Amino acid sequence: MSTATGLAADAPTLLDRLESGRDALTARETEIARYVIAHYPESCLDSASAMARATGVSAATVVRLFAKLGYASFQEVQQEVRREVSRKLHSPAERVRLPEDGVSQGEITARTLETEIDNIRATFAAVSDREIEAIVARLCAGRGRIYVIGEKNSFPIAYYIQTHLNLCLPDVTLLETGEARIADRLLWLNADDLLIAISIRRYSPNTTRAAASLRELGGDVIALTDSPLSPLCPHATHRLLIETRSQSVFDSFTAAMSLSGLIVGAVARRRREAMLEILRRGERLYQTFGTFLG
Numbered sequence: 001m002s003t004a005t006g007l008a009a010d011a012p013t014l015l016d017r018l019e020s021g022r023d024a025l026t027a028r029e030t031e032i033a034r035y036v037i038a039h040y041p042e043s044c045l046d047s048a049s050a051m052a053r054a055t056g057v058s059a060a061t062v063v064r065l066f067a068k069l070g071y072a073s074f075q076e077v078q079q080e081v082r083r084e085v086s087r088k089l090h091s092p093a094e095r096v097r098l099p100e101d102g103v104s105q106g107e108i109t110a111r112t113l114e115t116e117i118d119n120i121r122a123t124f125a126a127v128s129d130r131e132i133e134a135i136v137a138r139l140c141a142g143r144g145r146i147y148v149i150g151e152k153n154s155f156p157i158a159y160y161i162q163t164h165l166n167l168c169l170p171d172v173t174l175l176e177t178g179e180a181r182i183a184d185r186l187l188w189l190n191a192d193d194l195l196i197a198i199s200i201r202r203y204s205p206n207t208t209r210a211a212a213s214l215r216e217l218g219g220d221v222i223a224l225t226d227s228p229l230s231p232l233c234p235h236a237t238h239r240l241l242i243e244t245r246s247q248s249v250f251d252s253f254t255a256a257m258s259l260s261g262l263i264v265g266a267v268a269r270r271r272r273e274a275m276l277e278i279l280r281r282g283e284r285l286y287q288t289f290g291t292f293l294g
Contacts, residue, residue, distance in 0.1 A: 014044070014080060017069040019228045028057045029065045037229050044081040048074045112247045116254045119243040123255035124262075126241050135222055135238050136266045139169065144192030144219070149175040149182070151204040157224065157256050158198050164264040167278060168271045175210065182206055191218035197236075200226040200244055200251060211235035224256060 012020070018033050025033060035055045036043045043051060052059040063074055071077050103111075139146065146169060150158030155177065162174040175185050195214045199207040208231045211221045215235040223236035226244050233239050240259055246252040268275065286292055 012070075014069070014077060015040070015227055015229045021069055024068070025065070028055075028061050029068070031055050032057060032062055032065050041081045044077055108247060115245055115247050116252060119245055119252055119255040120258050122243040123241070123259055127259065131238060131240070132262065132266060135240075135263060136270060138194060138220060138222075138238070139165070139263075139267050140270050144190065144194060145171040145173065146194045146196070147173050147175055147185075147210075147214075148196045148198075149207050149210050150198035151177050151207055153251065153253065154198040154200065154204065154207070154224075154256075157253060157260055158196070160257065161196055161198075161260050161264060165267060167282065168264070168267045168275055177206070182210055186210060186213055189214055189217055189219065193217075193219045194222070195219065196222045196224070197232055198224040198256070199230065199232055200242070200256075201230070203231050208232055208235070224259070 015037070018037065022030070022033065032051065032055050035051065039054075043054075048062040049059045052062050055062075066074055066077050146165065148158045148162040148165070150156075158174060162172055165172045173185070175182055193214060195211055197207050197211045203225075211223065211232055212235050215221055215237075220237040221232075221235050223230070223232040223239040224242060225232045225239065226242055227233075228239075228241065242253075242256045242259060244251040244253065244255070
């Protein structure tokens with residue numbers, strides 16, 4: 001599995017350290033880690049005593065956990081998290097309150113271009129060719145049905161993936177949003193099925209539930225998400241981590257779309273011969289239904 005987060009040159013973040021060190025945590029330290037992840041970044045912006053009260057442990061246990069993770073003090077943790085908050089605030093509502101810095105539109109355009117290029121580079125650097133080959137092989141295995149799910153801002157990525165895989169493979173279904181509809185569509189899941197799940201912070205509970213449901217049956221899950229501590233990751237057979245930094249109040253999905261394009265393009269190349277008749281059939285259907293203007 002791919003495990004990198006953020007830019008390759010960056011030092012390990014708190015979330016990186018929690019993931020890599022989780023096997024060495026005691027039961028109480030694990031409870032603190034779960035609290036930190038579930039309430040990140042707010043969980044780290046109060047005192048160690050407040051975190052201890054919230055998790056039912058002692059303040060000393062909180063301090064020991066972060067020392068075990070390599071921090072000199074809890075204050076060092078807070079400084080790191082504050083830097084992260086200033087770089088990537090939790091929601092658009094929080095980001096929009098940032099004061100204008102007086103830069104020109106030209107400067108903003110240049111910064112945006114640089115950020116998007118960095119996002120793509122970091123995302124692709126974190127993905128191995130072996131992982132992509134394994135994902136493509138599973139998609140083309142001809143075993144079971146393929147489902148794709150992404151809610152809210154992740155929906156366009158899910159729609160893109162399903163639309164293009166549908167030209168390459170049979171039985172590719174975009175799961176409808178809304179808890180009741182998702183539950184109905186998952187009634188006939190079995191261990192041969194595959195789910196492609198897309199979700200970034202703030203994570204979709206329905207997407208996570210769908211992934212968990214299929215994994216419980218023994219099926220495979222491909223997760224596209226933004227952190228190794230995403231709630232999707234424990235349910236993933238394969239995970240692809242995407243960088244979503246942005247110069248605006250909204251997360252960037254440029255790298256997610258590029259990575260999705262890489263995957264569906266690889267499937268199309270592998271399925272080239274089998275796709276010819278489907279593409280011809282598609283053209284006839286497009287003409288019948290007037291799908292395009294020309």
